[in-house]
Amino acid sequence: MLAAAGVEVLCCEARQRTGGRLLSLPVGEGALDLGSTWYWPGEERVARLVASEGIATFRQYRGGDVLEDRPGGPVRIPGDRIDVPAFRYARGAQSVAHALAALLPPHVLHLDTPVVAVESGGDGMTLTTQGGPVRADQVVVAVPPALAVATIAFTPGLPERLDRLARLTPVWMAETTKVVVRYPHPFWRDEGLSGTAFSLDGPLREIHDLSGPAGRPAALFGFARRPQGSPPIHDRRVTEQLIRLYGPAAGDPLQLVIHDWALERYTSPVGTPTSDAYQLFGHPLYAEPVFEGRLHWASTETAHEAAGHVEGALAGAERAVAAVLDRRLRHRASPASAT
Ligand SMILES: Cc1cc2nc3c(=O)[nH]c(=O)nc-3n(C[C@H](O)[C@H](O)[C@H](O)COP(=O)(O)OP(=O)(O)OC[C@H]3O[C@@H](n4cnc5c(N)ncnc54)[C@H](O)[C@@H]3O)c2cc1C
Structure with a gap:
């Protein structure tokens, strides 16, 4: 959706395949x-x-x-x-997932590229991957929140309420x-x-x-x-x-x-106690970008409708895309990135 809107996008995918929970x-x-x-x-x-x-x-x-x-x-x-x-x-x-990946321009999708750190500072964001740092104006974390906070180091730390929410939000079917x-x-x-x-x-x-x-x-x-x-x-x-x-x-x-x-290490936050707080799916905090409006959440767990389903993953992505485009409208355009 972002690429189709003319935004320069980089997609870091941890696995050696696309699809996540679609396999x-x-x-x-x-x-x-x-x-x-x-x-x-x-x-x-x-x-x-x-x-x-x-x-x-x-x-x-x-x-x-x-x-x-x-x-x-x-x-x-x-x-x-x-x-x-x-x-x-x-x-x-x-x-x-294959159909969606085929819509991406060349060189956007980087497989086997887990993001291990996301840092906000100066005039943008820096992602850390095994392949080196990636600079971006905005970041969409399209990873189940509980998995994201267990495996990605956010600097500065996420706001406390958001961090607690993410840790408590179950990963659907994990x-x-x-x-x-x-x-x-x-x-x-x-x-x-x-x-x-x-x-x-x-x-x-x-x-x-x-x-x-x-x-x-x-x-x-x-x-x-x-x-x-x-x-x-x-x-x-x-x-x-x-x-x-x-x-x-x-x-x-x-x-x-x-x-x-x-x-599956890129689905299930291994060793983390299971939460059954499904009422946290689609919590309004997930719709509020943080780090000066540069970090957005997607993933089905963050969707306000059909959370847990593929439909929810698309709904969450739609919301994140709208927020990225909105910020770009309000600020000078520069590259965006998504994990
Ligand atoms: C067994 C099972 C049955 C299901 N049945 C249905 C069903 O019948 N209908 C339905 O609608 N839904 C079903 N679901 C749920 C559905 O699969 C999910 O809602 C949907 O796939 C979620 O998509 P997503 O993009 O939000 O998350 P995911 O599919 O989990 O995608 C997240 C992606 O992020 C990647 N990632 C993780 N960590 C990092 C990192 N640090 N850096 C970079 N990339 C990272 C992962 O590799 C993955 O590709 C089922 C799920 C399971 C497991």
Whole structure:
């Protein structure tokens, strides 16, 4: 958005890839999402983006019954009235990030470039990266606030209220383990099941159909919660649970991937106690630039609407962009930078 507005931008991305919590495993023509999966009706920013960039989407499969795991065994609940209608990205959610990155002018995006310090002083900002210092007029911290304050040294320190707020604001889904299990065929659909199941017995709490358009690639995914310090989830425990729910065909997957977001150093502030203060999402302080109006917050956690979702990440970015442009209007134009 800033580059499109004619601002000179530099984007420092810590990972060797774009996407952050959007991570898709390519399978043939399709992909399986290890991070974000859906977007929902009414999320207009995402809808506009997929339309403008020609990103193929499809409806989440809901055509069957839901399973609920009870002490005597799984029970069928007629129809899938649990999942709300949702949309998926045919080539995976990460295709959204790829499309956005493709819009950037050459040399703007610097992968493998974590920012370790942000200093305000003199007539601008200095970012410290492994590649050396970067000077900027303004900085957008598009990093979950709790992760930013745990891993980036801000000089002078952030205002105390903002620092405390950032430390207490949870990182959405940072503690989630997503388990993706690929099969030759979506066999549960043949039995009139939507793929959705709820279970309290086994590593997966909530399971959904993750198949691509027309059921290819065929897959289920489950959310697991692994409290800090508990042992890693085992493939065998996953397949045992799936066999109990869906029958013997579930015991013969083509692929099983366990992705623990708590181990991702550029998502989850490692070693920091978990906060569940979700009411802090979109706190008004995140809309107030600091360091003489030169430092702005983006990231879904800072959004005043759809916080936690991709829609929220876009909303937070929109607000930060408006604030950067507003400051530029009020001051002499000079380069801006974003992490
Ligand atoms: C398992 C899972 C399932 C989800 N399901 C959904 C869903 O179905 N629908 C939905 O809408 N949302 C979902 N989400 C949430 C969604 O993924 C996020 O809302 C969205 O990706 C947030 O985007 P963001 O840009 O705010 O943050 P991020 O995606 O976290 O991006 C932050 C970026 O900053 C980089 N970074 C971190 N530290 C530094 C540093 N020091 N220097 C430079 N770069 C740095 C990171 O590498 C990353 O690329 C899910 C998330 C997870 C983990």
